[in-house]
Amino acid sequence: DVKVTQSSRYLVKRTGEKVFLECVQDMDHENMFWYRQDPGLGLRLIYFSYDVKMKEKGDIPEGYSVSREKKERFSLILESASTNQTSMYLCASSSGGRATDTQYFGPGTRLTVL
Amino acid sequence: GENVEQHPSTLSVQEGDSAVIKCTYSDSASNYFPWYKQELGKRPQLIIDIRSNVGEKKDQRIAVTLNKTAKHFSLHITETQPEDSAVYFCAASMDTGRRALTFGSGTRLQVQP
Numbered sequence: 219d220v221k222v223t224q225s226s227r228y229l230v231k232r233t234g235e236k237v238f239l240e241c242v243q244d245m246d247h248e249n250m251f252w253y254r255q256d257p258g259l260g261l262r263l264i265y266f267s268y269d270v271k272m273k274e275k276g277d278i279p280e281g282y283s284v285s286r287e288k289k290e291r292f293s294l295i296l297e298s299a300s301t302n303q304t305s306m307y308l309c310a311s312s313s314g315g316r317a318t319d320t321q322y323f324g325p326g327t328r329l330t331v332l
Numbered sequence: 333g334e335n336v337e338q339h340p341s342t343l344s345v346q347e348g349d350s351a352v353i354k355c356t357y358s359d360s361a362s363n364y365f366p367w368y369k370q371e372l373g374k375r376p377q378l379i380i381d382i383r384s385n386v387g388e389k390k391d392q393r394i395a396v397t398l399n400k401t402a403k404h405f406s407l408h409i410t411e412t413q414p415e416d417s418a419v420y421f422c423a424a425s426m427d428t429g430r431r432a433l434t435f436g437s438g439t440r441l442q443v444q445p
Contacts, residue, residue, distance in 0.1 A: 222375075249431055258341065260421055260437040261376070268431050276432065277333070308375070317425035317432055318364045318383075323375040 221245070222324040224309055230330045237296040239327050241309030247322075248315055250292035252276075252284060255306040255326070267292055268315065299331045334359040336424050338436030345412050346444050353439045355422035356404040362424040365398060365405045366433065371418045379420075380407070383427075412443045 225240035241250065251266040253276075263276030265284040273284050281303060285293045292311075296303055307327045312319040335358040345351050357365075366381035382389045382396045382405065389396050393412075398405040409416055419440050423433040 251432065253435075258437060260338070261435040263432055263434075266432050274430075274432075277434070315431065316427050317430065318381075318427045320366075320378045321368075321376075321433065323377070325375055 222309060222311055222322050224307075224324040224327050226327050227325060228328050228330075230332065231296075231299050232332050233300060235296075235299050235331075237299045237329065237331075239294040239296075239307055239309075239329070241292045241294070241311075241324055242290055243292075243311040243322070244290065245311070245313065245322075246289065247311035247313050248289075249312040249319065249321075250286065251310040251312075251321065252282075252292065252294045253308045253310065254278070255308055261308065264294065299329075301331050303329065304331045305329060334362055334424055334434040336422060336434050336436040338422050338439055340439060341437065342440045342442070344442045344444060347412060347414060349412055351409045351412055351416070351441055351443075353407045353420055353422070353441070354404060355406070355424075355436050356402075357424040357434075358403070359424070359426075360400075360403065361426050364425050364427050365396070366423050367396060367407050368421045368423065368435075369418045370421065370438075376421060409441075412441075414443050414445050417441060417443045 252264040253261040309324040310321040363384035368376040370376040422436040
């Protein structure tokens with residue numbers, strides 16, 4: 219059974235802080251993704267990675283960066299958190315090298331930036 | 333890039349009725365169309381998908397249809413039950429090139445007992 223975990227379920231940070239969101243998958247998946255989920259906007263892709271140290275911008279990368287030093291771990295970094303980054307953040311992973319592979323999601327991190 | 337539009341944003345049906353959720357996509361090269369279900373407080377999970385070489389796919393009470401000419405696809409749920417209440421997301425992608433899905437904005441389905 220695929221397991222995708224995220225470091226925190228809830229996080230409260232202040233404007234300007236550097237924020238790290240961690241995601242770990244235990245199924246040796248190649249692809250990992252970071253989305254943010256906002257009401258009425260669906261799941262919007264921030265960044266994804268198809269290999270260690272590889273990353274690609276998604277549809278809304280501004281204000282974010284990522285790190286993938288190990289295959290099982292994908293980190294999302296908010297260099298200087300702002301209130302408009304208050305959102306639910308979902309991590310996902312998929313096994314192979316194609317977009318058609320099933321994505322398995324983590325439980326999400328609800329981030330509030332004050 | 334790809335753009336996926338999803339309608340309606342909310343849908344309320346009586347238990348036992350059918351529900352239909354529709355999506356349109358912009359990139360004619362897209363050929364893979366999955367649907368994810370997210371129950372309240374839970375993570376999204378794949379429930380069904382369809383590829384462009386078929387027009388319809390069924391799995392028990394759910395079915396998905398695809399019209400490539402019109403660039404739209406739909407999710408059909410028959411004999412709805414309270415446990416079908418959730419947010420449903422459609423998505424589109426190609427099986428080559430960019431290894432990522434483009435999701436629609438989601439439909440909140442409420443099945444009234």
